[in-house]
Amino acid sequence: MKLPNNYGSITKLSGNRRRPFMVRKSLDGKQLVIGYFESKEKALQALADYNRQPDELPKSSITLTTLYKQWLPHHAPNLSKSGVASYENSYRHIQSIASIPIQNLTYDDFQGVLDAMQLSYASKKKVRSLINQLCKFAIKKDLMQRNFGDLVTIGKNSKVRPHKPFTRQQINKLWQLNTAESDGALILLYTGMRCGELLNLRRRDINLKSKYLTVTKSKTKAGEGRIIPIHKRIQPIIESRCSQYQDRLFPISYTNFAKHFSRITNGKHTTHDCRHTVATMLDSADANPNAVRAILGHKNGDITDKVYTHKGLRDLRRAINLLK
Structure with missing residues (x-):
């Protein structure tokens, strides 16, 4: 099915992906990625939703990155400068799932981020705290039904190996x-x-x-x-x-x-x-x-x-x- 001019496009990405259908639309000469979806039907629906409300991304297309950018200005006034920097550092650890629409994220996505971190218990705890805060914010905005931050685990606070200098x-x-x-x-x-x-x-x-x-x-x-x-x-x-x-x-x-x-x-x-x-x-x-x-x-x-x-x-x- 050919889509109307200036309506947007749907591209199926190569490889074995959970969400292979990418939805984009050209705005002011730049390609805006609306989201990634499991099926072409869901991708078409997201594109239709966006074209009905072009000034506001449909809920099905709001990614973790978009949510973070909305959440931080609300939360930052209550934090010190170092506190904001700590959240920004934690955000870098979840960028592997940052482009996925919120409504498509699962427990396995969040747990996978923490499992992949080869850092201390304290660092994992900070990332879990950010996940918790973002999930709470998503629930308030009716984007998510449960707080995955309460479900993910970071293991025991075991002793991290001592640092050793390079030879x-x-x-x-x-x-x-x-x-x-x-x-x-x-x-x-x-x-x-x-x-x-x-x-x-x-x-x-x-x-x-x-x-x-x-x-x-x-x-x-x-x-x-x-x-x-x-x-x-x-x-x-x-x-x-x-x-x-x-x-x-x-x-x-x-x-x-x-x-x-x-x-x-x-x-x-x-x-x-x-x-x-x-x-x-x-x-x-x-x-x-x-x-x-x-x-x-x-x-x-x-x-x-x-x-x-x-x-x-x-x-x-x-x-x-x-x-x-």
């Missing part, structure tokens, strides 16, 4: 890879940034002339706004990323980044091991303790001004260059 041989192997995946790992190993801080790094946060970057989003207040000199070994990587991307230097979800990281390190390290490696190496090189705390974004009673002087930047650069 020189392992770091050298990353340099030999020369891939997009190894780029991220090497930047972490020569800046001490947290993974979330790296994924939030934008082109505007990089000062190529003075060779430093600014961490604008961090899980802690002490970590925000700090300056990290760009080590000479990763400068070509940073410059290449800046030429390729105008916004985020690593436009990838936390989950996918962690998967790539695990693959290139043969599952022997977590992203946080990079931060632990930087701290260990700087300590072994007798770096200035205040400079190390400033680079890592740790609380320090001796450093209160986040806008460092030129002398301060030189001190930080002297410390970061101790990394080999």
Whole structure:
């Protein structure tokens, strides 16, 4: 059946998918994805619903992403800046199901997200909290009948394995890879940034002339706004990323980044091991303790001004260059 002009389109995607029928409509020259559906009949119904109310997505087409964008402005006023950042970080872990219409989501979808997380109990607990909040919001908007956040499990609060630093041989192997995946790992190993801080790094946060970057989003207040000199070994990587991307230097979800990281390190390290490696190496090189705390974004009673002087930047650069 041929659809009328400007009505929209239905495309069956390849592969073994639960919801293979994608519904789209062209608006102002751009393709708007209305949703993904199990059958062509449901896809046609969603497209018909949208054309009847073009200013409002039909309930059957509202995705988890749309719901999150509606929920956050309502919830954010009650949160601290770090609280908002925590939810934003948790949201990155559910992006694998973010494009699925709310009404099509199942318990298995949410539980699958948590099962795939190779992180601590505390991190999983935060993601479960976000799922709980989004489900409550969806129920209020008559998009969902039950709160899956009350049903999903995150296991026991077992002891997470201690962080272990990379060896020189392992770091050298990353340099030999020369891939997009190894780029991220090497930047972490020569800046001490947290993974979330790296994924939030934008082109505007990089000062190529003075060779430093600014961490604008961090899980802690002490970590925000700090300056990290760009080590000479990763400068070509940073410059290449800046030429390729105008916004985020690593436009990838936390989950996918962690998967790539695990693959290139043969599952022997977590992203946080990079931060632990930087701290260990700087300590072994007798770096200035205040400079190390400033680079890592740790609380320090001796450093209160986040806008460092030129002398301060030189001190930080002297410390970061101790990394080999």
